[in-house]
Amino acid sequence: MSVRPVDASEVTEWAGEADVVVVGFGVAGACAAYEAATTGASVLILERAGGPGGASALSDGMIYLGGGTGTQAAAGVTDSPEAMRAFLLAACGPAPDESKIDLYVGRSVEHHDWLLARGVRFLGTVDPLSAGPSAARGEGLMFTGGENAWPFDELAAPAQRAHVTQGTRQGGAALMAALGAEAERAGAEPVYGVRAERLITEDGRVRGVLADRYGQRVAFRAAGGVVLASGGFVFNDEMLSSYAPAALRTRTRLGTEGDDGQGIRMAQAVGARVKRMDSLEWALPFNMARGNVSGILVNALGRRFVNEDTYMGRVGQAAMHEEAVHLIVDEARYDPAALGTPASAVAESADELGAELGLPAGSLTATLAYYNEHAAQGEDPLFRKRPRWLTPLTGPLAAFALGPRHFPHCVFTLGGLDTLPTGEVLDQDGDPVPGLYAAGRTTSGVAARGYCSGLSLGDGSLFGRLAGRRATGKG
Amino acid sequence: MSVRPVDASEVTEWAGEADVVVVGFGVAGACAAYEAATTGASVLILERAGGPGGASALSDGMIYLGGGTGTQAAAGVTDSPEAMRAFLLAACGPAPDESKIDLYVGRSVEHHDWLLARGVRFLGTVDPLSAGPSAARGEGLMFTGGENAWPFDELAAPAQRAHVTQGTRQGGAALMAALGAEAERAGAEPVYGVRAERLITEDGRVRGVLADRYGQRVAFRAAGGVVLASGGFVFNDEMLSSYAPAALRTRTRLGTEGDDGQGIRMAQAVGARVKRMDSLEWALPFNMARGNVSGILVNALGRRFVNEDTYMGRVGQAAMHEEAVHLIVDEARYDPAALGTPASAVAESADELGAELGLPAGSLTATLAYYNEHAAQGEDPLFRKRPRWLTPLTGPLAAFALGPRHFPHCVFTLGGLDTLPTGEVLDQDGDPVPGLYAAGRTTSGVAARGYCSGLSLGDGSLFGRLAGRRATGKG
Numbered sequence: 003m004s005v006r007p008v009d010a011s012e013v014t015e016w017a018g019e020a021d022v023v024v025v026g027f028g029v030a031g032a033c034a035a036y037e038a039a040t041t042g043a044s045v046l047i048l049e050r051a052g053g054p055g056g057a058s059a060l061s062d063g064m065i066y067l068g069g070g071t072g073t074q075a076a077a078g079v080t081d082s083p084e085a086m087r088a089f090l091l092a093a094c095g096p097a098p099d100e101s102k103i104d105l106y107v108g109r110s111v112e113h114h115d116w117l118l119a120r121g122v123r124f125l126g127t128v129d130p131l132s133a134g135p136s137a138a139r140g141e142g143l144m145f146t147g148g149e150n151a152w153p154f155d156e157l158a159a160p161a162q163r164a165h166v167t168q169g170t171r172q173g174g175a176a177l178m179a180a181l182g183a184e185a186e187r188a189g190a191e192p193v194y195g196v197r198a199e200r201l202i203t204e205d206g207r208v209r210g211v212l213a214d215r216y217g218q219r220v221a222f223r224a225a226g227g228v229v230l231a232s233g234g235f236v237f238n239d240e241m242l243s244s245y246a247p248a249a250l251r252t253r254t255r256l257g258t259e260g261d262d263g264q265g266i267r268m269a270q271a272v273g274a275r276v277k278r279m280d281s282l283e284w285a286l287p288f289n290m291a292r293g294n295v296s297g298i299l300v301n302a303l304g305r306r307f308v309n310e311d312t313y314m315g316r317v318g319q320a321a322m323h324e325e326a327v328h329l330i331v332d333e334a335r336y337d338p339a340a341l342g343t344p345a346s347a348v349a350e351s352a353d354e355l356g357a358e359l360g361l362p363a364g365s366l367t368a369t370l371a372y373y374n375e376h377a378a379q380g381e382d383p384l385f386r387k388r389p390r391w392l393t394p395l396t397g398p399l400a401a402f403a404l405g406p407r408h409f410p411h412c413v414f415t416l417g418g419l420d421t422l423p424t425g426e427v428l429d430q431d432g433d434p435v436p437g438l439y440a441a442g443r444t445t446s447g448v449a450a451r452g453y454c455s456g457l458s459l460g461d462g463s464l465f466g467r468l469a470g471r472r473a474t475g476k477g
Numbered sequence: 478m479s480v481r482p483v484d485a486s487e488v489t490e491w492a493g494e495a496d497v498v499v500v501g502f503g504v505a506g507a508c509a510a511y512e513a514a515t516t517g518a519s520v521l522i523l524e525r526a527g528g529p530g531g532a533s534a535l536s537d538g539m540i541y542l543g544g545g546t547g548t549q550a551a552a553g554v555t556d557s558p559e560a561m562r563a564f565l566l567a568a569c570g571p572a573p574d575e576s577k578i579d580l581y582v583g584r585s586v587e588h589h590d591w592l593l594a595r596g597v598r599f600l601g602t603v604d605p606l607s608a609g610p611s612a613a614r615g616e617g618l619m620f621t622g623g624e625n626a627w628p629f630d631e632l633a634a635p636a637q638r639a640h641v642t643q644g645t646r647q648g649g650a651a652l653m654a655a656l657g658a659e660a661e662r663a664g665a666e667p668v669y670g671v672r673a674e675r676l677i678t679e680d681g682r683v684r685g686v687l688a689d690r691y692g693q694r695v696a697f698r699a700a701g702g703v704v705l706a707s708g709g710f711v712f713n714d715e716m717l718s719s720y721a722p723a724a725l726r727t728r729t730r731l732g733t734e735g736d737d738g739q740g741i742r743m744a745q746a747v748g749a750r751v752k753r754m755d756s757l758e759w760a761l762p763f764n765m766a767r768g769n770v771s772g773i774l775v776n777a778l779g780r781r782f783v784n785e786d787t788y789m790g791r792v793g794q795a796a797m798h799e800e801a802v803h804l805i806v807d808e809a810r811y812d813p814a815a816l817g818t819p820a821s822a823v824a825e826s827a828d829e830l831g832a833e834l835g836l837p838a839g840s841l842t843a844t845l846a847y848y849n850e851h852a853a854q855g856e857d858p859l860f861r862k863r864p865r866w867l868t869p870l871t872g873p874l875a876a877f878a879l880g881p882r883h884f885p886h887c888v889f890t891l892g893g894l895d896t897l898p899t900g901e902v903l904d905q906d907g908d909p910v911p912g913l914y915a916a917g918r919t920t921s922g923v924a925a926r927g928y929c930s931g932l933s934l935g936d937g938s939l940f941g942r943l944a945g946r947r948a949t950g951k952g
Contacts, residue, residue, distance in 0.1 A: 004906045006748070097722050240907075244752045244895065247572050271905045273481070273746045277719045280755045303859055305780065362858035368847045372839065383837035384778055420719070430746045431479045432715075 003199055003264065005271040008212050010204035010223075017220035018193060020044040022473045023211050025198045025265055026232035028056025030442025030462035032181040034229045034425075034470030035190035036120070043474040045190035046222055048213055050197040050260055054182030055175070057233055057257040057414075057443075058459060063173020064146060065122075065463065066456030068163035069107055071114040076126025077143050081161035083107050088158040090448065093147050094457075098450040105423040106448050106461060113464045114165070121180040123168040141166055147454025148313035152386035164456040177459065196220060198232065201268050201438070208272065208437035227437045227473030229425065231466060234415035234443035235263025245279035246415060248322050254410040256283075261414070265444040269419050273429045274438065277446035279417035283453040284318035286411055288329060288404055291340030295391045297331035298373060299404070304356055304365030306373065309385035315453045318411060327404040328359055330366070332395040346403040355399045370395060416453065418445040424477060425469025439473045441466040478674055478739065480746040483687050485679035485698075492695035493668060495519040497948045498686050500673040500740055501707035503531025505917025505937035507656040509704045509900075509945030510665035511595070518949040520665035521697055523688055525672040525735055529657030530650070532708055532732040532889075532918075533934060538648020539621060540597075540938065541931030543638035544582055546589040551601025552618050556636035558582050563633040565923065568622050569932075573925040580898045581923050581936060588939045589640070596655040598643040616641055622929025623788035627861035639931040652934065671695060673707060676743050676913070683747065683912035702912045702948030704900065706941060709890035709918035710738025720754035721890060723797050729885040731758075736889070740919040744894050748904045749913065752921035754892035758928040759793035761886055763804060763879055766815030770866045772806035773848060774879070779831055779840030781848065784860035790928045793886060802879040803834055805841070807870040821878040830874045845870060891928065893920040899952060900944025914948045916941040 021043035024031045031047055032054060039045045049056075068074065069083035087107045091098060118124070125142030143162035150160040169176025186192065195215060202210035202221060210223040235241040236255040241263045243250065255261075266276060289295050295311045301324040308320035321327050328346070331337075338344055349355035356366030374394035376383055382392055403409065419427050419440045426434035427445075442462035449457045471477030496518035499506045506522055507529060514520045524531075543549065544558035562582045566573060593599070600617030618637035625635035644651025661667065670690060677685035677696060685698040710716040711730040716738045718725065730736075741751060764770050770786045776799040783795035796802050803821070806812075813819055824830035831841030849869035851858055857867055878884065894902050894915045901909035902920075917937035924932045946952030 004908075006904065006906060097718060097725075243572060244750075245754075250572075267905045270745070270750065271748045273748060275719075275745065279720075363856075364847065364851070365858060368843060372843045376839070381838075383840060429481065430742045431481060433479075 005200055005264065005267040007201045007203045007272050010202050010209050013202060013221045015221065016223045018046050019223040019225065020046040021224070021226040022229060022470065023048065023222050023224035024229045024231055024470070025211060026056060026230070026260065027054040027182065027192055028231060028233060028442060028462065029058035029178065029181060029459050030466035031229070031231035032178065032185045033463045033466035034231055034441060034473070035185040036181070036188045037467045037470035038474050039185065039188035039190040041471060041474045041476045043226065047185070047190055047192040048196045048198050048211060048222060049192055049194050051258070052194050054192065055178045057261060058462070059175045059178040060258065061174035061459065063167030063177045064144070064164040064456035064459065065117065065167065066146065066163050066454055066460040067110050067114045067165050068161055069110045071111055071165070073114065073124040073126050073143065073165055074161065077128050077162070079128060079143055079162050080159070081163065085158040085161060086110065086163065089147070089149055089154055092154060092157050093452045093454055094449045095451055099446070099448070102423045102448050102461070106464060109464055117463070120184045122177055124165045125168050128162050146313060146456055148316045151312035151388065152309055164454070198264065198268065201228065201272055203272060206436060208435060224437065226475055227439050229469050229473050230265040230269060230419070230438070230440040230444045231442045232265035232444055233257060233261040234418060235261060235266060236414045237261045238263040245417065246282055249282055249413050249415070252406040252411040252413050254412045256412050256414045261443070265440070266418050269427055269435070269438060269440065272435060272438070274427045274435055275420045275430050276418060277420040278450055281416035281446070281451050282322065283315060283414050283416055283449070284322045284411060285315045286318040286321050286327070286404065287314045288317070288341065288409070289314055291337065293335050293337060294329060294331065294340060296335055296393050297329050298395065300328050300330060300366065300369060302326040302361070304361035304369055306369060306384060309382065309387040311387045311391045313454065315455060319452065321411070329402040329404050330355070330395065330399055332399055333397045336400045341402050343402060343409060345400040348398065348400045350398050352399060355401055359401055415443065416446065416449050418443060421445045423465060423468065425465060425472045439469040441469040480675055480739065480742040482676045482678045482747050485677050485684050488677060488696045490696065491698045493521050494698040494700065495521040496699070496701040497704060497945065498523065498697050498699040499704045499706055499945070500686060501531060501705070501735065502529040502657065502667055503706060503708060503917060503937065504533035504653065504656060504934050505941035506704070506706035507653065507660045508938045508941035509706055509916060509948070510660040511656070511663045512942045512945035513949050514660065514663035514665040516946060516949045516951045518701065522660070522665055522667040523671045523673050523686060523697060524667055524669050526733070527669050529667065530653045532736060533937070534650045534653040535733065536649035536934065538642030538652045539619065539639040539931035539934065540592065540642065541621065541638050541929055541935040542585050542589045542640050543636055544585045546586055546640070548589065548599040548601050548618065548640055549636065552603050554603060554618060554637050555634070556638065560633040560636060561585065561638065564622070564624055564629055567632050568629060568927045568929055569924045570926055574921070574923070577898045577923050577936070581939060584939055592938070595659045597652055599640045600643050603637050621788060621931055623791045626787035626863065627784055639929070673739065673743065676703065676747055678747060681911060683910060699912065701950055702914050704944050704948050705740040705744060705894070705913070705915040705919045706917045707740035707919055708732060708736040709893060710736060710741060711889045712736045713738040720892065721757055724757055724888050724890070727881040727886040727888050729887045731887050731889045736918070740915070741893050744902055744910070744913060744915065747910060747913070749902045749910055750895045750905050751893060752895040753925055756891035756921070756926050757797065758790060758889050758891055758924070759797045759886060760790045761793040761796050761802070761879065762789045763792070763816065763884070764789055766812065768810050768812060769804060769806065769815060771810050771868050772804050773870065775803050775805060775841065775844060777801040777836070779836035779844055781844060781859060784857065784862040786862045786866045788929065790930060794927065796886070804877040804879050805830070805870065805874055807874055808872045811875045816877050818877060818884060820875040822876045823873065825873050827874060830876055834876055890918065891921065891924050893918060896920045898940060898943065900940060900947045914944040916944040
């Protein structure tokens with residue numbers, strides 16, 4: 003679909019006009035529209051689906067917030083902006099966007115309260131099992147970035163920060179029901195069934211959006227600014243091939259068909275620059291059954307590559323480039339039901355199992371000998387898995403194939419437009435493109451490289467708010 | 478430096494005008510200018526330095542050619558287009574640009590002869606040592622991509638394909654002396670001391686280049702087309718940080734100060750799209766003293782990560798993301814002079830050496846036990862180093878620190894503009910930007926991910942020729 007910009011002089015009829023035109027009605031678009039509308043600006047939201055939600059509504063509704071929110075206090079979780087900042091700088095790197103993290107941390111308590119005022123509900127509890135690597139659904143606050151695993155547990159005091167939106171429906175749906183309604187109550191007007199295709203420009207300024215509605219071209223004029231909040235590009239194979247080819251290895255791509263990169267490309271076509279387009283969120287949810295964490299994950303060389311007890315998103319990013327991933331467990335931990343997939347091999351010895359898996363001769367035996375020797379002392383010199391999960395693996399062994407062809411590796415894109423934290427889209431010179439703003443996964447946000455569940459709803463909502471306000475000229 | 482395009486109507490005076498304006502007088506620019514000029518077109522070459530050469534002149538002058546060139550025949554090297562194609566598809570991937578590889582292989586013999594006709598001299602010899610991982614300077618034909626190492630030796634019959642330009646000066650300088658003179662003889666006119674900054678556009682078409690000359694803005698009009706051949710972006714820290722941050726870890730960046738990404742950014746500012754911006758050539762030249770190849774390279778975990786006997790560019794790409802790199806040799810191979818750097822540690826045992834290097838407890842001992850056991854059988858189950866270089870490492874051991882802070886890791890960028898093999902620069906829709914062409918390291922070329930020495934002069938020269946011809950409208 004062409005993204006070549008169109009000059010306003012070529013537009014013969016405007017299907018709509020507003021101070022601010024928001025593209026996409028997910029979390030970032032809803033928050034941008036709400037904030038713009040509350041300043042008194044007129045707001046149109048262009049959404050290709052038939053209602054609000056986007057990928058946000060399909061998510062678990064976790065929002066990464068901290069530094070001492072009311073919900074954290076109610077749950078007895080101790081946190082500070084300093085600990086949150088130190089953790090995010092380490093976990094979102096290498097080379098994260100410090101200005102975005104600073105703003106995100108500094109505004110976190112205020113943003114939490116803003117969400118409550120919008121009708122979003124959190125629960126001031128933590129599951130005692132949340133000390134582990136994952137937690138059951140329905141929980142109030144969770145660890146979702148490896149806060150309590152090596153190396154982060156040594157860098158900052160761990161605190162549960164993922165605030166799970168409560169509701170009778172899935173968290174993300176409840177979140178978007180609340181925020182979508184609020185945006186409309188504030189006066190923003192959604193236009194459904196329109197697919198934004200190109201930007202309309204006038205004298206070097208973005209002045210609107212050309213869209214497709216049931217096969218017809220329709221133009222929407224933005225007197226003040228356009229906010230692109232149309233998601234990432236995990237459903238655009240051509241963009242993945244160019245920017246983040248690893249994602250092509252998995253079929254479990256998270257998002258909606260709207261995550262086709264159109265918003266990013268529309269902006270690039272007017273000279274906007276992109277940032278960290280190779281960054282991917284990549285989760286390997288093998289640890290829902292916690293016993294698995296006491297097994298070891300090995301790659302095609304028969305070697306471990308990560309501390310198995312960390313956040314599944316860190317396990318996934320470590321597994322991203324591995325040709326193969328095998329979970330090795332022993333008889334004590336063998337639970338064929340736990341993964342929803344049968345064992346790929348069982349054997350009496352590591353040599354035999356390694357041969358069955360086609361691993362290099364003797365490598366699994368060497369891996370296990372080294373692991374077991376140290377696990378018996380409660381130590382993991384290579385990756386510092388915590389003692390709780392360290393037990394020598396003995397007796398008959400089983401393997402589960404957890405590579406992306408055999409098991410869901412859940413992926414979406416983290417790279418996107420280079421923006422100021424306040425939403426201005428930057429051009430190749432690093433200057434704002436007049437009239438153009440963006441937020442959410444259309445942009446490169448707080449999670450530059452590493453990820454924590456809840457950061458996309460988190461920066462999408464906060465930076466969406468700022469972008470919406472800025473687009474009115476009153477931010 | 479701003480790259481915002483300028484409308485031709487804003488230009489009050491043209492400092493020069495030609496059918497084709499070429500930006501950059503390295504190998505791609507010289508070949509583009511030559512071909513354009515031989516069609517009868519007028520050609521200006523804008524070069525920021527005081528003479529031809531660019532990064533090409535600083536190189537060893539190796540050009541990757543094959544499929545049965547005359548030079549290969551003279552040296553008794555057997556090769557075929559099929560073997561060359563199979564090798565490049567594997568070595569330049571994953572997911573290389575097949576259309577570029579097909580054209581590159583299909584034109585290789587013709588391009589070899591074209592270079593000879595331009596006065597470039599090759600030598601029809603191979604060094605007997607070229608069966609090894611590297612070769613001495615002054616050789617005729619070399620392995621430079623791991624053709625004779627695992628896994629490529631199993632995929633295609635290995636052939637030496639890097640043709641080393643001969644001359645009284647360094648190969649690259651000799652190459653550029655020949656090609657620069659030929660371009661001028663053909664009628665192309667170089668303009669030195671001008672730094673291209675922005676593209677000039679007219680009615681959606683590229684019509685020229687705005688440049689800086691001694692602090693003055695000067696405009697050059699291109700009636701037919703502009704060819705960007707201004708190198709990569711290894712000297713632009715901001716671009717590296719956004720697109721290829723690993724490169725910031727080394728100080729040994731190969732190129733000239735002209736490799737500042739300006740050409741790429743100028744094109745992006747008119748909506749051109751880029752491809753594989755995270756790809757890096759990354760060489761770790763530890764194997765010039767061949768004895769080192771019998772040692773092992775281990776990372777911060779004390780584990781091997783590559784077959785030490787492959788091309789130093791593949792060793793480097795494997796080392797790129799390693800926190801640390803140590804070469805471990807035993808007494809028989811201990812030659813403190815070989816690397817030009819003293820040993821970082823010596824010890825009587827692997828345990829002791831590992832402790833001195835700060836490696837995880839027992840990991841180096843485990844690595845060596847596994848390596849030695851199999852090396853004694855002439856086998857390397859993990860990485861298939863060839864038997865010739867496999868010897869158990871025994872007795873007192875020494876380590877050399879080869880991480881990027883201690884040893885030169887030689888890097889340049891491989892990502893760039895997305896072009897057709899014939900040089901048309903593509904926009905976000907995948908359509909050619911009217912009037913804009915590019916070649917060389919301003920583009921993503923034959924080496925999509927993996928690299929072989931000689932591919933940059935190779936695709937820069939061949940695709941430079943095609944781009945120059947295409948820019949005249951006669952290609």
